[in-house]
Amino acid sequence: MKHHAKLLIICPFEFIGFQTLDHKIEDYLKTNQEEIVLYLIGTPITYLKVYEKILFHLYDKTQNYPTKFSVIFDSLNKQFLNNHKFDLVINLGTPLQGDFNIQLSFNHEVQQIQFSEEGYKINQFQRGANGGTFDHLHIGHKILLSLSLLTVSQHLTIGITGEILLQKKKLKGFLQSYETRSRCVKEFCLMFRPDIELYFSELIEPAGPTKNGQYEVLIATQETQKSLEYINNLRKELNLNQLEGYIIGMIENQVNQGEVKISSTQFREQIQSQNRLTEQEYLELKQEWLSVSNNLYWFESILVDYYSQSQRHYHTLRHIYDMLKQLKGAKNIQNVKLATFFHDAIYYPKLHDNEEKSCLLFQQFAQECKIDSEVISIFILQTKSHQTDVSFLSENDLSDLMIFLDADMSILESDAYQIYAQDIRKEYSHFTDKEYKTGRIAVLQKFLQSKIFNLRSEEKARKNIQEEIEILQQWVV
Template sequence: MKHHAKLLILCPFEFIGFQDLDHKIEEYLKTNQEEIVLYLVGSPITYLKVYEKILFHLYDKAQHYPTRFSVIFDTFNKQFTKNYKFDLIINLGTQLQGDFNIQLKVNHQNQQIQFSQESYKVNQFQRGANGGTFDHLHIGHKILLSLSLLAISQHLTIGITGDILLQKKKLKSFLQSYETRCRCVKEFCIMFRPDIELYFSELVEPAGPTKNGQYEVLIATQETQQSLQYINNLRKEQNLNQLEGYIVGMIENQTHQVDAKISSTQFREYIQTKNRLTEYEYLELKSQWLSVCDNLYWFESILVDYYSQPQRHYHTLRHIYDMLKQLKGAKNIQNVKLATFFHDVIYYPKIHDNEEKSCFLFQQFAQECKLDSEVISIFILQTKSHQTDVPFLPENDLSDLMIFLDADMSILESDAYPIYAQDIRMEYSHFPDKEYKIGRIAVLQKFLQSKIFNLRSEEKARKNIQEEIEILQQWVV
């Protein structure tokens, strides 16, 4: 299947759990789409527990893939397809039939779900609240937010943990800023249910505004349900109503044996390991970003997520970190740094327009931040050919382009070249050895024929390349 940046799947609600839909979703997830939204059309459910089972079922499938995956119901969101732009819309058919009872595949068993289950109802409460760190928004967060938005009809207060309560968090340096976490939560909530009034509160103590506000329900996970009693004790002291508690289950992460639940800590550990960055180096990288842009959301949520995708081994934030060390002498350092941050932001070894897609994403960033994108776009696109024959560029920009491209190639002269060669092989692991050998040798020979402009040791680079060619030639004949 062709790679698309944003994919919308329109699906009849009654198809949930049917084997055909399950296979279809996984088919799209396996192709490393950047974002998939599954929009379930015709949602007649009354009780929240049914929604909960559906969400757990669908998000459980998505947890094994890098794609940003969201589930949307059309119950309150009739204008969704008009308000959001997608590169491709797939309509699986939206004609509803039958009595709306559905089959959910849970733990490899088909279980019939009836809509007469006794539990809290959709829209049962006018005003509700939930809370959490919401760091690196993941599928567990999306389930909590979805059910919170379904439980209430007017207002949702979302408490987001502030810095004071995060001092003891593991890998604290990799935590997203409060502003980034707020934006990620807000974007999801507005997409899921735009008719709800949202209020965000930075939590400097566990109860936040729920200790004295006008609320009816607290939506919490099993892990945080003890907070309900704590909050109700505070409310009782002020003669306020006691909050109902809607307790949501937790989705398990089957890839972690020690910690079964999905958590943001696991995501921070993964980001550190995938990118081979210490906490100090990550803070250095963030500082480099802040030297050219104060919009942390684009760094912490967009760039970090993309550069940490599973298919990457060399083209990670480590590559960006190392490149930034090589930019001395640039005339316009902001241009060169931004080109460095964005030049590999889209990277799927199986497609051939990564540079164009990276450039397009940069242009979206530039539009939001009101930046001139022309020169930086040229820099990003030139990483496809690594040529500097851009005659219309002014002299200073042409000089900066040479520095930028040489920084991108500086790994060739590095003592870490053998690790780089191994990482590239892993990124192209979908090729059998013989096919990879032929293609890689052709690329390396092209490097040898090219002029390498300002590397400190062109001789070392050519020696490294020649040694890799000789190793490859010893492979499958």
């Protein structure tokens, strides 16, 4: 199944709960799609608890995959298909026209969603509020936000925890900035239900604006439901109306056998371990980013997410951190640093156009931030061949390109070369030992036959490469 950066699955609402749809979603998740949106057509539900069951059921399928996954209901966002672009549209048996029209047969005996009439109805309240840290927006956050947007008909206030309340958080250095967290929340809410008025409040104390604002309902999780009592006590002192409480269940992390709720702490731990960075090194990396751009969202949300994907072992933020230490002497340091940050942003070992896709991602960033992208784009694309024969570059740019490419290859002369070789094997684990041995030796011999640019210790690099070749030749396959 071919990989697509952004995939839309259009599906009739009545297909929810059938094994065929569940398997189809998981099949696409297994291909490490970068983003999947499931757009459900014809949603006739009235009661919130049914939506809650549906969202828990669908998001449960995504827990063990790195793909960004979102569920959208057509009754709440009728203009969705006109307002969002996708690389591929899969149309599962709806009358709408898409790139594909796959007709599926369903076994009606396996439907899992029970339609009950109980509890609050959608749009029952005009004005509501919720709150949270919303760090590294995950499926638990998306369920909370989705149900909050279903609960209200006009206005939703979203309290996002501010710096003052985050001092005791585990791995605090890996926390996203308020700017990044609020943008991620806003983007999701506008995609899910753009008709609701949104207000964001940075929480410097737990109650935020709900202690005295005009609200009717507080949407909370089981973990945070005590906040309802606390807020209502504050409102009672001011002779304000008591807030209703819609308390949402908790989606559990199947990786931990259902013992632990999905949390942002887990994501911070994964980012740290996947990238092999200490908290201090991560903060240094963030400062390097801030030296070339004040747009933290692109670093904290987009680049960090990409470089922390599970298929990576060498091509992680550790590689970027190490490269940045090798850029001394660059004439235009901003160009070289940005090329470093983006050059491996897209990396799927089974694909052959990673450099081109990384370049396109950089160009999106450049367009948003209004910076010239031409030279940096050339730098990124040259990591495919590692050649410096770009005649139309100026002398300074050509010098910077050589520094950049040398930094990318500096692992070859490193004392950590053996770990690098092991990590590359992990990234290409889809090859058999025989296939990998043949292909890797060919790549290494090509390195030896070429000039390894201006590395500080070309002799050490050639020695490391030769030793790996000898180890591979001894493999019994």
